[in-house]
């Protein structure tokens with residue numbers, strides 16, 4: 001357990017067997033998130049260089065079947081559209097090199113229709129606002145090379161309103177700083193090439209304070225450590241080029257301790273049950289820190305760098321890989 | 322029992338016991354269950370437990386049936402039998418999975434077509450929160466219901482004041498209850514400020530009193546401190562906006578708000594000394610101090626000197642059993658005073674402080690190095 005070994009084969013096994021347990025309670029209470037789950041699983045396989053283990057054609061067909069008449073994607077066939085699942089759909093198709101099979105104009109119209117006069121985005125037609133939705137919208141449009149369809153200055157203005165005195169960002173203006181929301185806001189600014197709007201010293205300090213003596217990271221003060229923050233905190237630090245402000249060896253050991261030695265997969269905390277979400281984000285953390293020869297993941301788009309390099313219109317100023 | 326029968330039985334229980342206000346999912350090994358019963362009522366039929374053993378059956382039936390009936394649903398014409406069935410199916414779905422956004426969205430449409438009432442929906446959400454306090458989608462749905470409720474009053478042209486002020490108190494109560502079920506609940510606290518942000522001064526001041534008691538019992542929950550920060554800064558900001566609209570009488574009120582901030586800083590220092598070794602109050606003190614220094618105040622130097630005296634007092638108080646933690650947070654605070662707010666210290670003292678930090682918080686050595694090199 002202390003030999004810091006990454007169980008690559010077991011993690012691949014764990015991920016490809018995930019979809020086969022339809023009789024479980026777990027299946028029913030997560031089926032509405034299947035699009036996100038598919039993206040987490042597929043991208044985890046990408047990091048492990050095993051994307052060919054996934055049934056490509058079947059997955060593409062299923063993703064396309066989730067596009068709704070308004071252009072947005074739902075989390076599964078029987079659900080309503082949302083920006084969160086729409087981003088996952090685009091990310092999956094891109095990794096399968098299948099964007100040409102997508103009705104791109106419909107997606108773009110859908111995303112554009114959700115921007116509000118103050119620059120924020122609704123998550124769907126029901127009107128909730130959250131910086132996560134801003135990130136989804138901006139990421140989708142940038143991957144599809146359609147950023148010019150929205151008011152980018154207004155986006156930046158809105159993100160600025162969500163910034164707090166500790167340098168972190170919340171889900172809405174005034175909301176408490178949260179590492180997950182900080183990732184979405186820094187990511188948005190990076191994609192729009194406005195990283196200079198960030199007070200790097202202050203947010204960098206707040207982010208590196210998230211590391212606990214056990215090496216793991218938390219998302220807010222006095223919360224316990226959790227593997228998914230190896231992504232939210234680490235990607236933010238990486239985007240502002242301050243990855244070295246935390247102790248990376250200690251974080252590596254923490255993630256490794258969260259592996260399930262029997263079944264494969266990574267849990268939120270040591271000894272907990274693994275799930276696909278934490279498996280993906282644990283691998284992302286290890287990839288960002290450059291351990292184990294994993295495929296490099298981009299800290300802003302949460303996609304493999306080599307996939308993004310194929311999109312010539314992108315300029316990944318923060319990514320040296 | 323199959324899923325359909327389970328669903329029907331659950332509906333009957335709710336019809337017979339309209340006062341159910343707490344929901345639980347219970348493992349069937351629990352001795353309160355005899356092996357045949359899927360549901361159990363307790364405390365004068367106000368609490369209901371659903372046996373975990375029947376949950377997959379119940380959920381999969383309701384979800385499949387919901388998908389069949391949803392296809393018949395249109396917003397243009399309203400079929401009461403269909404409305405009722407969708408209402409009950411989505412209710413059971415949300416008892417088990419409050420994140421099913423498609424079920425939540427149908428419930429919005431049942432309000433729009435007049436089948437469901439807003440207040441009834443809020444009551445149902447209160448019940449759902451007793452089991453799913455951290456469901457972001459359920460909180461989102463709640464905000465939609467409240468917004469739509471307000472809009473519907475405006476549309477009718479009636480005076481909504483009395484109605485909405487009633488619901489503010491209800492909302493604050495729910496936020497507090499949920500924050501207690503699940504500490505550090507980001508959703509509940511974000512919702513609390515969403516409800517309060519445009520309220521008049523006296524309501525904001527009242528809430529500050531309410532939360533004072535709460536943080537004394539939840540020292541390590543940053544949410545409560547952040548909420549106080551929002552109220553205090555909102556009050557100061559409101560005063561400033563009024564001043565800009567040349568309202569001269571406002572000067573004393575503005576001073577009162579600044580006093581509020583000074584008292585808050587004093588209060589949090591007392592708390593830090595009384596409950597040593599917690600990160601949250603220290604972070605809060607740091608945020609308040611940074612904020613104070615952005616205001617147009619004359620005594621900034623004096624203020625920073627007082628803060629410095631406070632840190633020296635903490636450093637000398639070696640009796641505390643949490644001295645190591647307390648001192649590392651205290652050093653961090655000193656860094657803010659010196660490196661961010663310009664409190665002047667000799668190079669020798671700065672060097673000593675950063676050395677201490679490298680020992681206390683070695684994880685962040687690179688950051689302390691960075692400060693050292695940046696001067």
Ligand SMILES: [Zn+2]
Pocket residue numbers: 226227228229268278
């Ligand atoms: Zn997590």
